[in-house]
Amino acid sequence: MSVASEFVQAVDATPSVRDRTKPGLRALGPDSAHVRTGRRRITGSLDLDRATREARPNAARWDYGFGYVADGRKEVAVWVEVHPAGTSNAAEILQKVRWLKAWLLKDAPELDALTRRPHSHGPFHWLASGGVHLDPSARSVRAVLQEGVAWPRTVLNLDTEPARPARERRTR
Numbered sequence: 626m627s628v629a630s631e632f633v634q635a636v637d638a639t640p641s642v643r644d645r646t647k648p649g650l651r652a653l654g655p656d657s658a659h660v661r662t663g664r665r666r667i668t669g670s671l672d673l674d675r676a677t678r679e680a681r682p683n684a685a686r687w688d689y690g691f692g693y694v695a696d697g698r699k700e701v702a703v704w705v706e707v708h709p710a711g712t713s714n715a716a717e718i719l720q721k722v723r724w725l726k727a728w729l730l731k732d733a734p735e736l737d738a739l740t741r742r743p744h745s746h747g748p749f750h751w752l753a754s755g756g757v758h759l760d761p762s763a764r765s766v767r768a769v770l771q772e773g774v775a776w777p778r779t780v781l782n783l784d785t786e787p788a789r790p791a792r793e794r795r796t797r
Contacts, residue, residue, distance in 0.1 A: 630668035631700045632692025635735035642676040642733070653689050656707045659752040660691075662783035668692030668700055677728070685720035687728075690736070693783060695744035702739035703748055703783075710753035710777035715765035718751055722772045725749070751777040 629637070633646045650657035652670035670691035677686050688706045695701045706721055708714060729737035740748045751769070757777045759766050770776065 630692050631739060632690075632702055632736075633669045635702070635733070635739055636669070636671055638735045639733040641680055642671060642673065645676045646671050650691060652691070653705075653707075656689065656705075656752075659707055659779065660705065660781050660783070662693070666694045666783070668694065673704075673725075685717065685724045687721050687725040692739070693744075695742075695746065695783075699742060699744065700739065701742045701744045701748065702736055703746065703750065704740065705750045705752050705781065707752045707754050709755055710751060710757040710759060712758065712760045712763045712766060715759065715763065715769050718774065719765060719769050719772065722749055722769065722774050726772075746781075746783055747773065747775050749774040750781050751775065752781055753777045753779045755779075 636646050637643050646652065646669040648669060649667050650660055650670050652672040653660065654672075668691075670689060672688070673690055674686045674688050677684070687704055688708075690702055690704045692700055693703045704725060706718060708718060708721075729740055749772070751774050757779070759777065761767070775781075
């Protein structure tokens with residue numbers, strides 16, 4: 626029997642999501658098409674929205690998390706929200722990432738530790754379910770970026786595209 630990954634162990638140490646991991650990106654279902662990487666580098670995935678829906682039905686829940694062997698050796702947690710990416714959606718994404726950070730800090734300290742491990746892609750990703758139509762000068766968009774969410778894209782390619790920090794992006 627193999628030893629569970631750090632991500633799976635951290636999920637299992639969190640009562641609200643215990644035993645909810647799936648192999649690879651299977652927890653993302655069809656949304657897994659938004660993530661590209663060598664499958665051996667994914668250590669497990671979690672449908673956080675579904676796992677916490679019953680306990681927190683009115684919360685602005687984040688969609689998914691997965692374990693990823695980053696930079697060739699260390700395992701980290703990566704969190705993705707598949708959602709329309711228009712300027713009018715930014716306030717909702719802001720609520721969701723704030724909910725996620727609070728949940729990690731209060732309910733999932735082991736997952737929080739994996740999330741805080743530095744790596745080239747960063748932990749929080751807004752994956753556009755359609756095109757990206759954002760006004761980068763909008764206050765709500767800037768607030769999302771300031772929370773550490775990477776600029777939205779339709780596909781997150783963990784093999785080739787490190788996320789650029791928000792401060793390096795042009796605003797117009």
